[in-house]
Amino acid sequence: MTPDCPGGKCPVETTLTVMSGKWKGIILYRLLDGKKRFHELKEIMPAISFRTLTLQLRQLEADGIVERTVYPEVPPRVEYDLTELGKTMRPIIESMFEWGIQYQIQRKDTHA
Amino acid sequence: MTPDCPGGKCPVETTLTVMSGKWKGIILYRLLDGKKRFHELKEIMPAISFRTLTLQLRQLEADGIVERTVYPEVPPRVEYDLTELGKTMRPIIESMFEWGIQYQIQRKDTHA
């Protein structure tokens, strides 16, 4: 694909692959201010299903963006946090956040 | 959705909605350095189908990101350019580009 991008695959496409998924951007945004438990994330994003939340977290984990820590307690406790690599996405998320705000102001008709 | 994001819908989600689609990020990246004709874009991204290229361009146009100019000539000529609003996405695209490069270096195994 896109053979004339430096290094083979277009870096923008690479980033989009990692970030894409209906909820990944929001998950990343929510993790910017610190680690969260599974149900904490679910409460922040009520519209997501357990299954999808699990899957998207697992994909982010597989991509090295998110770290999953299981505490061997009863009841179980699992925390999700950004890895060092994940934290380097902050500029992307923040610029997307800023742009989204301006966009919502300019176009109240769509995606509001 | 995500009711506790400022202004209703999470701005990150808004941006992701506009940018999502398998090729939109690449299209935007390619338009950063100036307007392009339809087949020019197709040549840059050989793997995309005509149908999908058309659809993604139309969606970007509907979202006010891309401007479509038809020149009444024979054979027809159509140029696509970023709107002023579209140009404000530059920081996002560029930070995604930079991150993608670093990511490719760190993880040659996946998404390479």
Next chain:
DNA sequence: CAGAATCCCCAGTGATACTG
């Protein structure tokens, strides 16, 4: 040249029920 129209497929997502 720049598409429109048609048909098709499957990956991503959702709903529900169950479990260590």
Next chain:
DNA sequence: CAGTATCACTGGGGATTCTG
């Protein structure tokens, strides 16, 4: 609490053919 398992569906994307 934090999942897993199963089923089902939608729509985003692809292949092909046709047109002003």
